[in-house]
Amino acid sequence: MIAASALDLIGSTPLVALDRVWPGPGRLVAKAEFLQPGGSVKDRAARAILLAARRDGRLAHRTPVVEMSSGNMGAGLAVACAVLGHPLFVAMSAGNSPERVKMLEGLGAAVVLVPQVDGVPGQVTGADVEAAAVAARDLAKETGGFYVDQFNAVEGIAAHEQTGIEILEQAGRRVDAWVAAVGSGCSFVGVARRLRAANPATRCMVVEPEGSRPLAGETVRKARHMLQGTGYGRTPPHWDASLMDASIAVSDEEAVHWRNRLAHEEGLYIGYSAAANVCAAVKLMKSGKLRPDALVVTLLCDTGLKY
Ligand SMILES: Cc1ncc(COP(=O)(O)O)c(C=O)c1O
Known part of the structure; x- marks a missing residue:
């Protein structure tokens, strides 16, 4: 097959x-x-959210996609964006491993690293993630992109x-x-x-x-x-x-x-x-x-x- x-x-x-x-x-x-x-595991949610947004018109042809990610959602989105033809911007806490940045950039995504609030490298806290989410929302406004919002999107559960x-x-x-x-x-x-x-x-x-x-x-x-x-x-x-x-x-x-x-x-x-x-x-x-x-x-x- x-x-x-x-x-x-x-x-x-x-x-x-x-x-x-x-x-x-x-x-x-x-x-x-x-x-x-x-x-x-995040590839499934990434694909589901993007395909649903394209179907119902929230994500137009070639429109940028923006997300906050610890790296895995970003990688899933990068795979889907490459295939579907969307530029991808990922805001990521600097506490996540550098290997993730390499993979995302290798897949063609632009990565914005957000300084940690109370975590340390390799240990990312809820406050670090919230800081990355704020940066992602700002990026979505700047680029006019579609904000994936994995924590609130319902398609991930489906x-x-x-x-x-x-x-x-x-x-x-x-x-x-x-x-x-x-x-x-x-x-x-x-x-x-x-x-x-x-x-x-x-x-x-x-x-x-x-x-x-x-x-x-x-x-x-x-x-x-x-x-x-x-x-x-x-x-x-x-x-x-x-x-x-x-x-x-x-x-x-x-x-x-x-x-x-x-x-x-x-x-x-x-x-x-x-x-x-x-x-x-x-x-x-x-x-x-x-x-x-x-x-x-x-x-x-x-x-x-x-x-
Ligand atoms: C390494 C890893 N394990 C587990 C999970 C949890 O998956 P979920 O978001 O479906 O709870 C994630 C989510 O990003 C992850 O990156």
Whole structure:
């Protein structure tokens, strides 16, 4: 089969078993989102938001596209903008890894780096992200561009309902638990919605960085953490609390440990949020709260090449 363009390489990612790091009881499998052309889970939302805006006339032919991004949404947008013929401007916190700037610029995007407010390089806080969002809104005004606004756009969740449909088809059986970290929340919410519709008993577990757990109802004590792209210390605008059973905390040390294990034992070179997802899924499977033959699904959000 010949894909018509890079846009058609987005989605339909495989599920991969993590039998070497979790030999059982039960089975842990992960959706390999790092295989998409922009290298992350965000490609799905990027494509969905741009195609919807073009369809309903909010995004005209050749009009610039503008977004605030930790790098992954930017890369997804850069892929889609290249194919669809839109110039792209990305405002990004300077705390995100330089590899992301390289990739974005390589894909033809213009990157504006926004100084950090209270984070440090490699650890981007909610305040850093808000500063980047302000810069992006200014850029949209200056360029007359379409502001993507990933946190408020509704198309991202619909795009991830498709991820949920794929998981159900690929698993071919009852899914007992779904485990994922939250940035905009689109991937957690979209997938949880579909899995719960198929099996209301599916346990949907959020992953939050230790010390920054508003979804668990905790006051944020430590805004800085390594799980880039997630854990911004605030509840996303389209959050649906009815889909969350509980939150699992993961420390930076655990994320580093699991990132190494996934690389060395599974041959999967992925980022920190993906490693945190696997760490949290293993904690859930060790908890004894699931049936012995449970199938747990998590997300490998992005490639390790971006760090
Ligand atoms: C590395 C990484 N992991 C996880 C996520 C979370 O995805 P979502 O925005 O769907 O919650 C993001 C979002 O940007 C990300 O960049």
